[in-house]
Amino acid sequence: xxxxxSSYAILVGVVLFLYYTFREKRTQxxxxxxxxxxxxxxxxxxxxxxxxxxxxVDYIGGLGxxxxxxxxxxxxxxxxxxxxxxFLLCAPIDWPALxxxxxxxxxxxxxxxxRVPWRGLFxxxxxxxxxxxxxxxxxxxxxxxxxxxxLPRAAQPKYFVSVSMVVNLALLGFFKYFDFFVTSAQAALxxxxxxxxxxxxxIIVPAGISFYTFQAMSYTIDVYRNHLKPTHHxxxxxxxxxxxPHLVAGPIQQANWLLPQLQRPRSFDWTRVQSGxxxxxxxxxxxxxxxxxxxxxxxxxxxxxxxxxxxxxxxATYAFALQIYADFSAYSDIARGTARLLGIELxxxxxxxxxxxxxxxxxxxxxxxxxxxxRDYLYLPLGGNRGGTWMLYRNLMLTMILGGMWHGAxxxxxxxxxYQGLLLCGHRIVEPLIERLTPARGAxxxxxxxxxxxxxxxxxxxxxxxxRAETAAQIVSMTASLFTGWSHVASHVGLLAHVxxxxxxxxxxQFFQARARNLLVVxxxxxxxxAAVYLTMFYLVVIFGAIDGVQFIYFQF
Amino acid sequence: MASSSSTSSFxxxxxxxxxxxxxxxxxxxxxVLVALVETVASARHIWVADxxxxxxxxxxxxxxEGALNGDVAIFGTSVLFHGLDPTNSNATGAPGRVVNLALNGMMLQxxxxxxxxxxxxxxxPSAVVVEFRHVSVEQSTWISGPYFRFWASAPDFxxxxxxxxxxxxxxxxxxxxxxxxxxxxxxxxxxxxxxxxLRAPASQVLQRNEQTSKEMRAHAGQARxxxxxxxxxxxxxxxxxREWVSNPAGVLWxxxxxxxxxxxxxxxxxxxxxxxxxxxxxxxxxGYRQRLxxxxxxxxxxxxxxxxxxxxMKGFAVDDFADPVHMSARGRERMSADFAAWLAGYRQRxxxxxxxxx
Numbered sequence: 003x004x005x006x007x008s009s010y011a012i013l014v015g016v017v018l019f020l021y022y023t024f025r026e027k028r029t030q031x032x033x034x035x036x037x038x039x040x041x042x043x044x045x046x047x048x049x050x051x052x053x054x055x056x057x058x059v060d061y062i063g064g065l066g067x068x069x070x071x072x073x074x075x076x077x078x079x080x081x082x083x084x085x086x087x088x089f090l091l092c093a094p095i096d097w098p099a100l101x102x103x104x105x106x107x108x109x110x111x112x113x114x115x116x117r118v119p120w121r122g123l124f125x126x127x128x129x130x131x132x133x134x135x136x137x138x139x140x141x142x143x144x145x146x147x148x149x150x151x152x153l154p155r156a157a158q159p160k161y162f163v164s165v166s167m168v169v170n171l172a173l174l175g176f177f178k179y180f181d182f183f184v185t186s187a188q189a190a191l192x193x194x195x196x197x198x199x200x201x202x203x204x205i206i207v208p209a210g211i212s213f214y215t216f217q218a219m220s221y222t223i224d225v226y227r228n229h230l231k232p233t234h235h236x237x238x239x240x241x242x243x244x245x246x247p248h249l250v251a252g253p254i255q256q257a258n259w260l261l262p263q264l265q266r267p268r269s270f271d272w273t274r275v276q277s278g279x280x281x282x283x284x285x286x287x288x289x290x291x292x293x294x295x296x297x298x299x300x301x302x303x304x305x306x307x308x309x310x311x312x313x314x315x316x317x318a319t320y321a322f323a324l325q326i327y328a329d330f331s332a333y334s335d336i337a338r339g340t341a342r343l344l345g346i347e348l349x350x351x352x353x354x355x356x357x358x359x360x361x362x363x364x365x366x367x368x369x370x371x372x373x374x375x376x377r378d379y380l381y382l383p384l385g386g387n388r389g390g391t392w393m394l395y396r397n398l399m400l401t402m403i404l405g406g407m408w409h410g411a412x413x414x415x416x417x418x419x420x421y422q423g424l425l426l427c428g429h430r431i432v433e434p435l436i437e438r439l440t441p442a443r444g445a446x447x448x449x450x451x452x453x454x455x456x457x458x459x460x461x462x463x464x465x466x467x468x469x470r471a472e473t474a475a476q477i478v479s480m481t482a483s484l485f486t487g488w489s490h491v492a493s494h495v496g497l498l499a500h501v502x503x504x505x506x507x508x509x510x511x512q513f514f515q516a517r518a519r520n521l522l523v524v525x526x527x528x529x530x531x532x533a534a535v536y537l538t539m540f541y542l543v544v545i546f547g548a549i550d551g552v553q554f555i556y557f558q559f
Numbered sequence: 560m561a562s563s564s565s566t567s568s569f570x571x572x573x574x575x576x577x578x579x580x581x582x583x584x585x586x587x588x589x590x591v592l593v594a595l596v597e598t599v600a601s602a603r604h605i606w607v608a609d610x611x612x613x614x615x616x617x618x619x620x621x622x623x624e625g626a627l628n629g630d631v632a633i634f635g636t637s638v639l640f641h642g643l644d645p646t647n648s649n650a651t652g653a654p655g656r657v658v659n660l661a662l663n664g665m666m667l668q669x670x671x672x673x674x675x676x677x678x679x680x681x682x683x684p685s686a687v688v689v690e691f692r693h694v695s696v697e698q699s700t701w702i703s704g705p706y707f708r709f710w711a712s713a714p715d716f717x718x719x720x721x722x723x724x725x726x727x728x729x730x731x732x733x734x735x736x737x738x739x740x741x742x743x744x745x746x747x748x749x750x751x752x753x754x755x756x757l758r759a760p761a762s763q764v765l766q767r768n769e770q771t772s773k774e775m776r777a778h779a780g781q782a783r784x785x786x787x788x789x790x791x792x793x794x795x796x797x798x799x800x801r802e803w804v805s806n807p808a809g810v811l812w813x814x815x816x817x818x819x820x821x822x823x824x825x826x827x828x829x830x831x832x833x834x835x836x837x838x839x840x841x842x843x844x845x846g847y848r849q850r851l852x853x854x855x856x857x858x859x860x861x862x863x864x865x866x867x868x869x870x871x872m873k874g875f876a877v878d879d880f881a882d883p884v885h886m887s888a889r890g891r892e893r894m895s896a897d898f899a900a901w902l903a904g905y906r907q908r909x910x911x912x913x914x915x916x917x
Contacts, residue, residue: 009727112698536586544741
């Protein structure tokens, strides 16, 4: 279910109606929980098992860390529900036939489909291995829990946080990286003449697994660090993981930020609601008008089989820089806007990133929730900048490479992460020199800043080339072609003109946002200007928007 | 979290400040402006309406003003809409006016709804000619084209039972009815850029649409196809088979159509349009002729009292076709003439005098 779909509009409408009908916090949370599970299950109901399993591990882990154990009654109810949910989600139940049997005959008058004949509850010859594996995983969870509570009290916190980390990383590793590493190993063996193998499982990556896994890990780590008290109420914890606005593409919320908001009563705040509506509208404009229109120019150049020249690569990379920013920041804005309608605040994820003049500043503005997570749960535990220059460079490189790999199992994400690490290290090296050369004030300072911005923006764009390329060979060929074909640059100006036409709203908005240092600057303007801005946004989407419901880029991560 | 400051500015996050929420004047003004734009667009959409939409709209206007009242109403798809000009039939001076109610993309369920509407009017037809090319209703035919964009009323669309399968279609249905600009978004997009290029309001679409209206009015609802000067070429290699397509939803809607006709004692003609001569009718139970005959036999047994005739148009040459389905200009002329001749015989057989008795 995409944010830019009618289904999402209906879901939000129904949720808002129920949410503000039931003013009691606990009931509101159940409404949000049901919406989150429906939202996630709309991709593939079997993925819900993963979400439930991951949440169970961390919920139990959180309690185990502080030596709290559930009562026998609660434990039995929890296990019973998990066993039932596992069966419903993983067994090869013939849902289409079941649904078809329940639908009145009149439904078929529209010619939507033929009635699926009732063939019994289960698909004939259905795959029961999945349900067996799921019950096996439940068994592991129960065993590790029982073992944990039997350990000496002093060993329990480390044990439970370790179990949580291992399980989360194992799930992430299996679903995102297993096929990648196996395929790479196969290719290596094949090159060494050790035969052809085919071990890849063809795993479908569950939507948003990187996002909710990192979020779940932040919970157990925060509890372990004593930054957060664990929640005793499993539905609250499950809601923290499955809160639908940010479930599949962030912003990644750290537990100590979101969980307390879910545990206290929320009230209707007109100011927040207005800003939420604006964020949703602006997000839809960025997604439907900017990102989804620009994508065709990017695809034409970055598609395999294309042999673009330097100007085409440069302009298409500008387009991709704008596309990925418009697309991802749109998702974040719609997520934040939706959450605000519910009285819940999600952290800002983008703060004018392309205005950065150096990599350190860029990472304080780009995908802030991920960079904050990496800083708090990876870079700082690795030692941060304590331990000398080389340790600093090592930690930066490790953090950024792992940050790159977080996006997925492809060599270009690893290269992109390494490239970002090198930029950060390089900046640390040249920073004293830059500071010495920077004019104090006046026109020369402005020219210096402009030059720094131009240079750094193009360094960022080269990073996007690494990120967007389909293969390593394409990276090499595009890099080599960057300096060719410039004598015919005039013939490609049309491409640049199209990119500018489709990105002008974002460029204009950034200009005003940067000047006011306020992402909601529009809401501070006089009402006639606000109305004109809303009207422009609305008709850009209605007339020129690509309304085909193109999926958000970060859904794949 | 948020904190309020001593000024009227309110900090939602460190990067976001807004004025304290009051009356949403900007939002209200925006809604008023949208209403204004939509009103203007609704009044002037002839400038931007695509041809298919305009043909449906013109048919609706002609129906509303009574210009398409007739004794013999032709129902069908683009094949009959473009290919069957009632002028030939009406020019004979014989009793019983023929009108063309067919439209491109009009399927059995749409025809049934339109027949229901015509029967409720003060001047219903007394005979209906139904295109009998295939008997199928697919889900896509509910949610595409001018039918979905503006023709269908909410009760019409509810008959698709869309709410069992894809509730969001309801939103798309509503969007098309609320916003004229959205409904003609491609036309508006083209008009804006064309006007910018010409540095004046582009009027080609306006002129084309005005011409279409005139043509449909003059030809009792029929309009020539823009592609009618194309000429079909027989495919090389093994000739493709002629197939009879029928599905349960199609049969259901055909029966609904015939139920209406039967209840109102209408004469019904099932018109099988011509097909390219190179198509081969295969023998056996799955062959075209056997399936067609079986379908007709089933209809006759279900409606024993219905005044039903089958009219199959045959003997057309390859260059009577613009494509494997639609007629070329030559084919249109011949099809219209053949129909007029057949109708003259039909009148005699049925002993019809004006006004036609039901």
